[in-house]
Amino acid sequence: MLATPAEMVPTGDGWRHEVKWDGMRALIDVRDHRVRLFSRTERDVTVAFPELAAPVAALTDFEDVLLDAEIVVMKQGRPSFAALAERFNVVDAHTAAELSASAPVTAMVFDVLRVMGTPVTGRTWRERRALLTGINPSSKWVTVPPDFPDGEALLAATADEGIEGIVSKRVESKYVPGARSDDWRKSVHRRTASYVIVGWRREQAGSALGAVLLAEPTDAGLAYRGRVGSGLAGRRGVLLARDLLPLRRDTPPVVTGVPDVDAKDTVWVEPVLVADVEFHGLSDQGRLRQPSWRGLRADLRPADLLDPIPNPDPNLDPTLDEER
Template sequence: MRPMLATLTETVPAGPEWVHEVKWDGMRVLVEAKGGALTVTSRTGRDVTVAYPELAPLADLYDDMVLDGELVAMVEGRPSFAGLTERMHVSSPRRAATLAVSRPVTLMAFDLLRLLGQDLTSQPWSARRQLLEQLEIDAPRWQVPPTYDDGEGLLAATADQGLEGIVAKRRSSSYAAGRRSPDWLKLPHRATESVAIGGWRPEVGGQLLGAVLVGVPGPDGWDFVGRVGSGLAGRAGAAMLQRLGPLERGDSPFAAEVPREDARGTTWVEPEIVIDVASLGRASGRLRQPSFVRVRSELTPTDLQETSDG
């Protein structure tokens, strides 16, 4: 089974048919307890059980149970995706056991999909949630986070607290496994920052601009921070390509070698165009889910360097 996915929205839905939750900055997982054993599966269907041994005692709570939730790593009291990256892709049980002590994760369980052999996915969210709360499973390494009726208030509160955003769910919605549904709506807070373009890649199978490679000032030059494709379709991409054409150069302007999967098919350019991108921050030096906002024609690369130095 794959998890149900939320659809991006720009407004908070209102009305008594909607309920609101905190959007956690972590890793989406399905957790199955069955016959005393626990299986943790990623959003893509990968078995990641070995990486999170601190969740193993969940298997002792109920003989048959499937939870949907988010694994988060708390850093200074807040979820940190960067703090979670060290736990991801760990395949050594010994290494995982060490990290479970030094950098433990917490499962934020927000849905119940099966209990004691009964498939609950066809039940409305309200019924699944009521049953989930009745399980009383809260413990140091897993918890059932609260829900809220006031979506606008929660959105403001999560912004003030530096959280990722909110998710609104229709109370009557069934669980659409593996599908992106309009019954779940996500509204993340996305920080905006200015970056310089150092290259561009064509769209797959075409000549039009598909994405730009961007960087920020670093101690040795320009530090590559990722590719930006969202927001550059159609006219925006065509206009950007016109700006970049005269700036073509033969080699990468970035200080360190750009990963092969990013560099493949790239036309390098002088990093003279500054743009604003919105993202969910950075993980391992890369922008998370970046999207193009606008060209900052009033800013130069020197402006970015001076801001960085200051």
């Protein structure tokens, strides 16, 4: 279940409000004394976050549960998406263990979909929230963040703390797997979205990567949204160039709306990598305004930006199926 952008923060007793954590959405499946983590595209990411397995198993009072959470890396009291992005592609247990020491994650658990083997998605948010109190975490690795009655005050507080924003939830709403629902509404200080990388350009004075060209998947194909260079200086640009070099192609992918000035001297790549950027809305031409780089999204594929997000049935084992 995903949130829709809010025109304004909803008010009244029918809503509660939570901090919008800047991280990676994950399902935490606890079954038969075993903990597994799945990305929102159903990819098994358990090996990437070894520090979560034991705390989740120890803190859960229920034997068979499915939790909805946001995995974050906290730096100086706020989430760091850049630090978290380094852990997306980790499949080696030794590397994961090293990263868990240098950039440990916290699971911000905000919903429960299955309890004692029984789906609870048909219960209201208020009832599901009450079930989460049974977890009662006291660990730096797993926590159930508080919810608040005053969304406008919480939004102002997140701005002061440099946090992305808030999510407002209708207290009588049911959980609808895979749906983007108006019962959950997000209010953010600066918009964040995912786009497909279709090419890159060198710095004006050198050969290093200076900017990447981005496109949005639509029903009619890829639509150009502009280029982003802010945030790609130094090590970030070097690492991204390493990922893009093997994807180089001689001809541009089919992307509508790329102006000649942006196409000139661009190194085109296969449109297979997804990246997150922050920006201040779109221009009249559909271009990103003041974009800045946040990081690659190894947990997403280009098709995920167009198709509904597959969320497992809470009564089923969300086993990874790479062919889906």
